[in-house]
């Protein structure tokens with residue numbers, strides 16, 4: 730199944746489109762199991778979901794969420810932790826129940842167990858209905874970097890040098906960027922029933938083109954999405970600018 734590509738003018742448009750898909754899915758199934766992503770790209774989508782909650786009564790009271798990843802060593806209140814990010818960008822401003830939100834625990838004393846319990850919790854919820862993704866300049870999805878096995882599950886991974894460089898903008902210095910994360914595996918992500926991937930800006934154009942038009946290879950982790958039965962890339966014109974050239 731080729732990846733469906735929806736090209737919008739700019740960042741606002743991709744954010745609104747993604748939020749509308751998520752909102753419709755929640756209205757259709759109030760106990761939706763929603764996979765969430767962090768990073769700069771989904772912020773506009775979360776802002777729009779908060780607006781829909783406030784102005785249109787979009788109801789998160791039965792929604793269950795699973796986040797893709799968390800930095801090892803950062804507490805839930807650390808400003809760069811992904812739990813903190815989710816609280817600040819979405820959870821604190823909608824009526825979601827905290828116990829229904831799952832972000833891997835970056836301070837666990839048994840990471841193997843944390844990863845197994847995370848996978849178990851997804852299974853108990855009967856799987857992820859709709860997974861939101863970003864894409865890294867390396868073509869990564871979550872922290873599944875080039876070379877990650879397509880059948881990987883939630884586990885501890887080392888962050889690649891490129892991704893450390895890409896993420897340093899959120900930290901005071903490169904030394905503060907954590908070197909390890911807990912990340913959902915590519916195999917875990919692929920089990921979601923529907924996937925939407927957001928990309929904005931020319932910096933993502935190469936990764937997008939390789940993922941959509943290139944060969945399916947572990948060297949481009951997002952290329953596996955070509956084999957998913959229901960995956961849409963919602964991208965702006967800049968991120969789409971290299972699509973024909975591969």
Ligand code: PGA
Pocket residue numbers: 767768769770771863864865866869870871
């Ligand atoms: P970004 O990150 O949204 O901050 O560009 C996306 C990703 O690395 O998956």
